[in-house]
Amino acid sequence: MSSTESAWETVIGLEVHAQLATRSKIFSSAPVAFGQPPNSLVNDVCAGLPGALPVLNREAVALALRAGLALGCSIQRVSVFARKNYFYPDLPKGYQISQFEQPICLGGAIPYELDGEQHSLRLTRIHMEEDAGKSTHTAAGPYSAIDLNRAGTPLVEIVSEPELHSAEHAAACFRELRSILVALGVNDGNMAEGSLRCDANVSVRRRGDTTLGTKVEIKNLNSFKFLRDAIRAESQRQIDVLERGGALVQETRLWHEVERRTVPMRTKEGSADYRYFPDPDLPPLIIEEGWIATVRANLPELPGAQRARLQQQHGLSAYDATVLVALEGAVPVFDGAVAAGAPPKGVANLLSGIVAASINEGRLRWDAAASAFVPVAAGPAPSSGRVDGPRLGELAGLLHDGVISSNAARDVLDRMLASDASPRRIVDEAGLQQLSDTDALDAIIREVIASMPDAATSYRSGNRKVLALFIGRVMKSSSGRANPGLVQERLRALLAETE
Amino acid sequence: MPDQLSRLAAAVRTGATTSRSLVERALAREASARALNAVTSVTAAEALATADAIDAAARAGAPLGPLAGVPLLVKDNICTTDGVTTCASRMLPGYRSPFDAEAVRRLRQAGAVIVGKANMDEFAMGSTGETSAAGPCGNPWSAAHVPGGSSSGSAAAVAAGIVPASLGSDTGGSVRQPAAFCGVVGVKPTYGTVSRRGLVAYGSSLDQIGPLATSVADAALLLSVIAGHDAGDATSAAQPTPDYLGGLTAGVQGLRVGVPRALLASGVEPAVLAEVERAAAILEEAGARVVDVALPHAPVAAPAYYILATAEASSNLSRFDGVRYGHRTGDAADIDELYARSRAEGFGPEVIQRILLGTYVLSAGYYDAYYRKAQQVRTLIIDDYRAVFAACDVLLTPPSPSTAFRTGDASRDPLQMYLADIFTVSANLAGIPAMSLPMGLDGQGLPTAVQLSARAFREPVLFQAAAELERRRGALPSAPGYTLFDGADA
Numbered sequence: 001m002s003s004t005e006s007a008w009e010t011v012i013g014l015e016v017h018a019q020l021a022t023r024s025k026i027f028s029s030a031p032v033a034f035g036q037p038p039n040s041l042v043n044d045v046c047a048g049l050p051g052a053l054p055v056l057n058r059e060a061v062a063l064a065l066r067a068g069l070a071l072g073c074s075i076q077r078v079s080v081f082a083r084k085n086y087f088y089p090d091l092p093k094g095y096q097i098s099q100f101e102q103p104i105c106l107g108g109a110i111p112y113e114l115d116g117e118q119h120s121l122r123l124t125r126i127h128m129e130e131d132a133g134k135s136t137h138t139a140a141g142p143y144s145a146i147d148l149n150r151a152g153t154p155l156v157e158i159v160s161e162p163e164l165h166s167a168e169h170a171a172a173c174f175r176e177l178r179s180i181l182v183a184l185g186v187n188d189g190n191m192a193e194g195s196l197r198c199d200a201n202v203s204v205r206r207r208g209d210t211t212l213g214t215k216v217e218i219k220n221l222n223s224f225k226f227l228r229d230a231i232r233a234e235s236q237r238q239i240d241v242l243e244r245g246g247a248l249v250q251e252t253r254l255w256h257e258v259e260r261r262t263v264p265m266r267t268k269e270g271s272a273d274y275r276y277f278p279d280p281d282l283p284p285l286i287i288e289e290g291w292i293a294t295v296r297a298n299l300p301e302l303p304g305a306q307r308a309r310l311q312q313q314h315g316l317s318a319y320d321a322t323v324l325v326a327l328e329g330a331v332p333v334f335d336g337a338v339a340a341g342a343p344p345k346g347v348a349n350l351l352s353g354i355v356a357a358s359i360n361e362g363r364l365r366w367d368a369a370a371s372a373f374v375p376v377a378a379g380p381a382p383s384s385g386r387v388d389g390p391r392l393g394e395l396a397g398l399l400h401d402g403v404i405s406s407n408a409a410r411d412v413l414d415r416m417l418a419s420d421a422s423p424r425r426i427v428d429e430a431g432l433q434q435l436s437d438t439d440a441l442d443a444i445i446r447e448v449i450a451s452m453p454d455a456a457t458s459y460r461s462g463n464r465k466v467l468a469l470f471i472g473r474v475m476k477s478s479s480g481r482a483n484p485g486l487v488q489e490r491l492r493a494l495l496a497e498t499e
Numbered sequence: 500m501p502d503q504l505s506r507l508a509a510a511v512r513t514g515a516t517t518s519r520s521l522v523e524r525a526l527a528r529e530a531s532a533r534a535l536n537a538v539t540s541v542t543a544a545e546a547l548a549t550a551d552a553i554d555a556a557a558r559a560g561a562p563l564g565p566l567a568g569v570p571l572l573v574k575d576n577i578c579t580t581d582g583v584t585t586c587a588s589r590m591l592p593g594y595r596s597p598f599d600a601e602a603v604r605r606l607r608q609a610g611a612v613i614v615g616k617a618n619m620d621e622f623a624m625g626s627t628g629e630t631s632a633a634g635p636c637g638n639p640w641s642a643a644h645v646p647g648g649s650s651s652g653s654a655a656a657v658a659a660g661i662v663p664a665s666l667g668s669d670t671g672g673s674v675r676q677p678a679a680f681c682g683v684v685g686v687k688p689t690y691g692t693v694s695r696r697g698l699v700a701y702g703s704s705l706d707q708i709g710p711l712a713t714s715v716a717d718a719a720l721l722l723s724v725i726a727g728h729d730a731g732d733a734t735s736a737a738q739p740t741p742d743y744l745g746g747l748t749a750g751v752q753g754l755r756v757g758v759p760r761a762l763l764a765s766g767v768e769p770a771v772l773a774e775v776e777r778a779a780a781i782l783e784e785a786g787a788r789v790v791d792v793a794l795p796h797a798p799v800a801a802p803a804y805y806i807l808a809t810a811e812a813s814s815n816l817s818r819f820d821g822v823r824y825g826h827r828t829g830d831a832a833d834i835d836e837l838y839a840r841s842r843a844e845g846f847g848p849e850v851i852q853r854i855l856l857g858t859y860v861l862s863a864g865y866y867d868a869y870y871r872k873a874q875q876v877r878t879l880i881i882d883d884y885r886a887v888f889a890a891c892d893v894l895l896t897p898p899s900p901s902t903a904f905r906t907g908d909a910s911r912d913p914l915q916m917y918l919a920d921i922f923t924v925s926a927n928l929a930g931i932p933a934m935s936l937p938m939g940l941d942g943q944g945l946p947t948a949v950q951l952s953a954r955a956f957r958e959p960v961l962f963q964a965a966a967e968l969e970r971r972r973g974a975l976p977s978a979p980g981y982t983l984f985d986g987a988d989a
Contacts, residue, residue, distance in 0.1 A: 044598060048818040050591070051578040051600060051697040055733050083814050085861075087838050094817020144834075146822070275861035277870060280704035280811055282733050 008242075009207045010235040012170050012200055013162035014121070015217075016177060017155050018187040019131065019195040020063040026130050026154035027054030027097065027282075034193045038147035046133075046152045048092030054281050056081075060154035061285065063186045064104055064128050065295045067156055070184050070302060073108030073126055075292050081128075081282045084274045089146050090133035098157075100276045103127035104285065110160070111304055112176035114169060116318070121173045122161045129155050150194075156186075162201060162212060167231035171224045174198050179303045179326060185368075191222045198222070200231055203248075204238045213238070214248035218255060218262055230255035234262045306331050314344040323352045329366030329373060330355070336371075336389015337396060346396035354410050355387070364417070375417040385417040395423040403427060405434045407480040435482045438490065441474075444482070445494050448473045459495055467491060503663050503985065504569055504717045508610065511568030512557055518550035518568025518612060525570035525614050525984065528661045532981070535637040535659055537652040539575045541615035542582040546570065549612045566724060567610035570984075572665040574653050575616035576623055577708065578697040579603050586699050587631035588621045590819045590826050590845030600697020601732065602666060602708045602725040609724040617665055618652030621847045622816065623673055623701040625649050626916060627909045630849040635906070638681060639978035640945055644903035647677030653711050654681040660977065663984040664712040664721050670702045671804050672898065672923025674709040675935040675950060680903040682937040682946030682975065684718045684965075685711045687923075689955045690930035691736030692722075694729035700815040702808035703734075705927040713983050715936065715966045719743040722958065741956065746963040752786035754964060757891030759794045766921075768901045770941040775897055778938060778949045781971045782895075782964065792887045792894065796879045797925060803876035804924035805917055806860050806869050813857030819845065852913075877928045884929045888954040893964045896922045898935040898950040902943070922950060932958045936965045937975055944979075 024031055028045035044052040068075055082100035105126035112119050133151035137144045158177070164170050178196060181187040188195050198221045203213035218234055221227040233255075238248055253262040278284075301309070303325045310321040310331070324330040330351045337347040355373060358364040364387070367374045372388035395412055398404045404412060404427055415426045427433055435441055448470060449456050455466045467488070474487050510516040526546070529538050553568045573579065576586045578596035585591045599607070606613065618636040620628055628636035628651025636651035638644045639659040646655040650667025654677035657665050667674040669687035678685025686709045693708045700706060710721035723743045729735040758779055763772055779789045821827035821841025828840035846854070860869035887894055900919055909916045926933035933952035941947050949968075953961045977983050 047823060049596070049824070050584065050586070050594070050699040050818070051596065051598075053696050053732050055731060085814050085817060087817065087820060087835075089820075089822050089834060092818060092823060094820060095814050273863045275814070275858065275863075275866075277810060277814070277861055277866075280702075280734075281700075 007207055008204045008235075008239050009209075010165055010167075010231070011162050011203045011205065011212055012164035012167075012231060014158075014160045014164070014170060014174060015199040015201065016158040016174065017197045017199075018067070018158065018181055020060045020154040020156060020186060021188055022057055022059045022063065022154055024057055024059075025152035026057050026060045026128070027152055030152065032153050033149070034190075034195070036149055038145070039149060041149040042151070046092065046148050048094070054097060054279075056282060056285065057154065060128065061104070061287070062295060063154075063184075064126065064156050065287070065292065066184050066299065067158070067181060067186045068105035068108065068126050069292070069296050070180060070299055071105075071108040071110060071123060071126070071158075073105035073123060075287060076102060076104055076106060077287055078102065079104040079128075079285045079287075081279045081285065082276045083279045084276055086272060086274055088132070088135075089144065090135045090148070090151065092133070092148060092151060096130060096132060097279055097282070098129035099127035102284075104287070110173055110177050110180070112173045113304070114172040119169065119173070122163060124159045124161055126156050126158050129157060131155050162203070167228040167235070170200060170231055171228040174227055175224050176303065182328065183300055183303050183306075185300075194222065196222075198227055200227060202231055202234045202238070204235055204242065214250050216248065216250070216262075217252045219252055219265060221255060226255050226257065229260065230262055233260060237262065310334070314338060316344060316348055320345075320348045320352065324348055327351060327356055327359075329368070332371055333373065333387070333389045333392055337393030338389075340390045340393040342393030342396040343400045346400045347393060350392060350396055350399070350409065354413050355392070358413065384420040386420075387413070387416060391416060391423060398423055398427060402434055402436060402483065404432055405481060405483060407475070407484075408432045408434065411480070432481060435478050436486055438486070441478075441482060441486060441490055442494065444477050445470075445474055445487070445490050448477060449494060456495060470495070502716045503713055503983075504566060504720050507569050507663060508563070508565055508567040511553065511610075512563050514557055518553040518557075519547060521568055522546050522550040522570045522612050522614060525662050528659070528984070529615065529656075532639075532659045532661055535639060535655055536634050537618055537636050537646075537655040537659060537661060538572065539585060539587055539616045539618045539631075539633045539652065540582050542579075542613065545581040546612050546614040553610055553612070564609035564611075564724075565720060566606065569611050569664075570614045570662050571606065571611045572615055572617045572653060572656050572662045573600075573603060573606075573613055574619050574650050574665070574667045576619060576668060576699040576701075577603060577666060578699070579613060579616070581613070582616060584616070584699070585633070586622045587619045587633050588845065588847065588850070589632045590842075591824075592826065594824060596697070598697060600708075601694035601729045603697060605725050605727070606666075611724075614662065617650070617656055617667070620649035620651060620673075620849070622699070622812075622850050623649040623668055623670055624812070624849050624853050625909070626672065626676055626920060627904060627906075628652070628655070628677065629906070629909060630847055632847060638903055639981050640682065641903065641943070643905055644945060645680065645906050645909075647680035647899075647903060649673040650677050650685075650711065654678050654683055654685065657681070657683045657711050657713060657984075658978050659981045660984040664710060664717050666708055666721075666725070667711050668698055668701075669707050669709050669927065670705045670808055671927050672920050674711060675898045675923050675933060676920070678711050679898040679935040679937070679948035679950075680946065682948070682978065683711050683713055684715055684934065684936055685709060686718050686722055686934040686958075687926055687932065688722060688726065688958060689736070689932045690927075691734055692726045692740070692932075692956070692958070694727075694732040694735050696729055696731045700811075702811040702927075703815060704811060705804075705808055707927075715962055715969050716744070716747055718934070719747065719958075719962045736956070738956065741959050743958055743962050746959045747966040749963050750785060751782055751964050751967045754782070754787040754893060754960070755891040756782050756787045756789050756964070757792035757887055757894045758789060759797070759887075759894070759896060760791050762794050762797050763896065766900055767897060770947060771897045771899070771901060774938045774947045775895060775949055778968055779895055781968055785967050785971060787964070790891050792890050794883050794887060794925070796876065796883050797921060799876050800880055800925045800928060801918050801921050803873040803880070804920065804928055805856070806873035807877065807928070809853045809857030810861050810870050811857070813854045813861065816846075816850070816854055821845070880925055881929045884925070884931060884954075892953065892957075892960050894952045896950045896952070898922055898948050902941045902945040902947055926952050931955050932961055934961055934965060936968060938972060939975060
């Protein structure tokens with residue numbers, strides 16, 4: 001930290017818009033989906049036709065309650081939807097329905113971890129609202145394109161207190177919020193598709209000052225990296241302006257990734273007056289105690305608690321626990337495998353290794369309903385090939401017991417996706433057992449050494465690096481089944497023996 | 500002519516008449532009364548096809564609804580899939596709704612045949628029928644007087660015998676006042692009784708669709724058809740619809756009728772006041788007990804109403820922006836100009852005035868002084884009625900301080916026109932049911948009327964008292980040159 005920087009304190013508050021993972025829109029039965037043909041998910045309510053009326057989707061309220069309870073908010077027994085009035089082509093009614101004076105949740109906090117320490121960011125409120133449509137402005141013609149598919153998608157806006165003091169804290173906190181919302185099933189966590197969006201309010205003040213500086217809102221920070229980089233750049237910009245004796249204006253800016261600086265967003269002259277008033281089409285939302293209790297009773301284990309349990313109960317490292325919790329579906333499969341008697345560390349390695357790789361390659365996906373990873377098929381979803389806790393546990397057991405090599409594990413997993421046979425049977429039928437028979441292995445090794453006389457001479461003259469060449473050749477000759485530890489041991493012995 | 504609707508429907512069901520002949524009669528009457536300009540659009544082909552289908556069903560002995568084959572008009576701000584829904588505005592020329600209003604769906608289910616759309620003040624804003632982009636609607640009783648509004652065509656068409664009944668919408672008196680000016684029965688139901696889905700919103704917290712008819716029984720029957728819970732309207736009342744017809748002959752023995760005499764002491768035309776006293780006397784003679792009640796906040800009801808209604812309207816009418824449907828200017832350089840010009844060209848002066856007023860009262864810095872204060876007044880008015888209906892079962896007032904206004908008066912003194920809503924707006928602010936019942940004619944030969952209101956969801960007692968008053972009042976003449984729709988020659 002430079003000397004000038006240390007004289008300043010950055011103050012950050014977050015505003016996160018999270019789409020609620022409902023099947024239909026917040027005020028109508030139109031379906032919610034991403035990537036559909038423009039204006040194909042639009043009914044009379046979404047299009048703001050004359051005479052259309054909103055009816056609140058209770059599933060959206062249930063998800064907002066879930067988020068609010070998981071984050072320790074105080075649930076408001078009465079909340080009110082208001083109209084935020086402004087004209088924009090992708091806002092069909094000329095107003096957005098949003099909670100204003102009386103939101104559904106007050107208070108609460110996001111617990112998060114940074115550098116092994118526990119922190120918490122206090123929340124001001126969570127309110128429900130509808131998303132707007134999408135405008136696309138092209139240079140091609142005199143028109144803009146409007147897609148109302150997103151119009152009416154349910155959102156919660158999670159607003160924090162301005163209490164963060166570094167970009168790293170902001171990124172860690174947002175990352176944890178994302179994993180909490182995903183674990184709750186409230187949001188799909190997809191920042192690229194815009195279902196989770198973060199705005200940051202950034203100001204700086206001289207260290208020791210108690211009043212807040214001029215606030216700048218940076219909009220649409222849709223990755224952890226953008227959030228971190230934008231806050232760093234913006235806070236430095238503000239410090240530079242103030243140190244030069246300049247003044248800051250309260251404004252909205254955007255992160256310019258290529259130029260690596262924030263740029264002013266086009267602003268309307270004067271401040272907008274949204275003329276909020278309670279929406280007369282929607283009676284106040286009354287939430288009965290019984291509903292709160294039901295939602296609370298069905299809250300899943302949250303990521304922080306999961307990480308702690310994986311470490312304390314199953315002896316995983318903090319790193320392994322973090323990786324597993326971040327991989328959707330990994331914890332239930334892990335729990336299922338361990339309950340079936342599999343070695344915890346071995347299961348964790350499979351999940352963070354070959355399972356995660358298969359997901360990244362697009363060959364495997366999590367199916368929450370099946371509580372298993374399932375193969376990604378071109379046609380209709382296959383009924384076989386599920387990777388659930390017991391099956392993955394059996395694979396971990398085979399690996400742990402030395403029945404198969406870690407190389408073969410990948411092969412076994414691939415074959416598991418194509419059948420319902422047990423991993424043990426797959427190994428038996430395909431002959432994938434690890435070659436741990438010294439006599440059989442020695443025969444292969446002798447053959448390999450004989451076929452590489454120059455390398456053998458080189459090894460014997462002290463070039464130990466060529467051992468890797470031999471190992472590679474032996475593994476290849478054994479179709480990957482050779483026990484790698486034993487191969488090394490026997491190679492050394494046999495190379496020395498024939499010296 | 501009580502029970503006209505059920506009589507016509509019964510005739511269609513039994514084959515004594517056909518729906519086609521009733522519909523043809525309505526279409527012919529509309530054509531001959533075109534000078535009234537009570538109808539903005541006619542859907543003759545669809546109506547005749549529906550009528551034929553109903554006649555075929557009647558011949559086949561299929562079960563038919565309580566309005567089987569009866570031709571009706573609905574106000575042009577109520578969405579129908581056949582024909583257009585224009586709100587009598589240049590903003591929505593030729594607008595075709597992809598869905599029927601819930602009230603229309605219920606009408607059709609009951610066998611009614613919608614023959615067209617009734618003229619109205621533009622977007623239901625006005626109390627004279629003169630703000631329509633389709634031109635002013637006339638009053639069948641007098642060419643020099645307005646039919647009232649905003650449901651001008653719905654009232655005038657029933658008074659002129661084009662149809663036996665119609666639907667209007669009432670935000671601050673828009674069914675009751677034109678009903679009174681045209682000498683027909685008009686009902687503003689309890690808020691939440693009739694679904695607002697498909698009613699183009701003016702003041703969402705005040706709007707209700709209501710029936711206009713030639714008798715109390717017809718209005719009660721029509722309301723029983725369109726009333727009922729609709730899951731598609733979050734403000735629709737969940738409770739079961741009461742029986743509106745059972746009490747029509749029950750009489751008023753022991754009923755307490757409240758009259759706010761202090762409120763009526765000033766500003767009410769003598770002929771109008773005399774009708775209230777005559778109605779009170781008739782009811783008393785029939786066994787009711789007349790009590791004096793107070794509505795201390797009535798004088799501020801109209802100002803509060805105009806703040807709340809216009810605030811809601813300014814937001815409700817934002818969707819008419821020229822982007823997705825409706826009028827779009829042919830001449831705009833950018834999006835802001837497209838909005839400004841499309842709206843300036845599409846909306847008439849009364850609508851623009853109310854949008855401006857509503858925008859103003861919601862603006863930062865004025866919200867507390869206007870909108871919030873008006874909401875507080877609304878609460879006080881609800882409290883007033885709570886006290887009133889502890890002391891009486893039915894409240895008796897005039898619907899308007901005068902009989903029909905002369906044409907052109909509204910543009911001469913718009914503020915006076917707003918204040919003339921003093922007796923109707925309170926029922927909308929409090930959400931209670933109210934109806935206007937014709938009583939006779941004043942010295943100029945214009946219809947006189949009284950207004951009855953009751954506690955929320957107590958329409959049955961309203962109809963009970965109105966039916967007794969109607970019987971004892973006796974038959975009234977029809978408008979000169981017109982006969983009511985009776986299907987007699989069908």
